[in-house]
Amino acid sequence: MSTVRYTSNKGVAEILIDRADKYNVITHDVVRELNAAWRRFDASDDRVAILAAAGDRAFTAGADLRDIPHDLWKAIPGVGVQVEKPIIAVTAGLVVGGGLVLVQFADLAVAADNTVFSYPEAKVGFSGGLISSLAARIPHKLAMELLLLGGSIDARRAYEAGLVNRVVPVGQQLEVARELAAQIAANAPLVTTLLKRFVGQVLPKGPTELAAHARAGIEEINASEDFREGIAAFAEKRTPRFAGR
Template identity: 40%
Template sequence: MVRNIRIDVDVDIDVGAIVLKGAAMSVDVDRRGPVMVVTINRPEAANALDAPTMSGLGHAFEQAEKDDEVRAVVLTGAGERVFCAGMDLKAFLSGTVADIDGPGIGIFTRRVFPKPIIGAINGTAVGGGFELALACDLLVAAESARFGLPEVKRGLIAAGGGTRLPQRIPLPLALELGLTGAPVSAARLGEMGLVNRVVPVAEVLPVALELADQIAANGPLAVQVTKAMMVGELTAADWDGIAATVAPVFGSEDAKEGARAFAEKRPPNWVGR
């Protein structure tokens, strides 16, 4: 049985002296038996992460965690071109990115989410989009998908999980992605061991659901403990320490200049502060 649920939560976003009311997030939730499919549905904005969308993802994963009938979660994006383009830079410039209602994406990016997450990466995943992919346990990616951590090109840091990349691939390869900001193909990430399956875009969701169904058919307690023990073998992130380290960067003149330059389609003028 498939149940379709649209999570639309109204939030008030303060932009200077203007209050925008009723900014509805775009996150769809489908129940396919024991599998929950969570879809970022902002194709007109490259599925970028603004505060309402991050709130929607948080509420969806909170729902999945509390529902004992959900055995696995599939995370994907709407359309066939972009999984998630990362942080919405317009929202960043307006200062509304932090106006998140509920747990936000941290419910599965900043902790070990108890249930398996399969990323159905239907297209480009860069910046925060790549970090969402890294929060997934298994990845099925479209042949056309591109991945990257371009934060350094905007004077920012991939502090939402991107710096944990060395836990998933060899350090020199992680440093290449993190320090150059250059994109790589799904096939290349498959060679690095990060992507489980590389398939035509039309097969991304079906293959991800097939993996999810295989997992959901197993003992739920055994699955959850196996995941916890395997992930526990990796070093846990010190999020408080990370937050203290990156805060000056996100509040810097360079961070704002990087976003402005992107919006204005020009090279940034870095000042180093």
């Protein structure tokens, strides 16, 4: 069954992690389907995307610790998939680990007032490292408090730190995000794309993020038609016919 749903309406894509009964925990399937959703969004006529999750208990409780998806980077827009169109994250309840990474790489965020952000990897004993660029998006000391203590901050403190744009009563977060998305969708798409691209060049990138960019590029080559053609031509002892895709 699908763990991520994609809908589109009037230039706005809504991407929903749909595992409310499991606190929207990030599994291998979620990673794979988020990657596909970002690719679909990037190739579509939609101008802005809303990333949300089912229910109000958790945006996500983080990675499935029984089978950790160490390839989380593939699910992150701007890391596993280059997405130059705006993205709005919508949160409620728990936002743990990889969920915080998803929010940090979104362009805007709307948080229900019951949202709690945390990053407990130091307590668990593993890390993917993508969280490091959080320090480029919120004050350094607050980022280090989250990373080194494995503590948490509520929606109000996240708003004060600039991690989220709006804090609203539970149940109103998606409605507010849709209002913001409609405003963005009505703007000039060439301009919004340009500005997002330029801002991406201004923001510092952590070592895991840079490594993920390189790995994503290599995997694109290894999954290409030209790769298959080249291997087939070698095996058949003929000149390859590359198509550039």
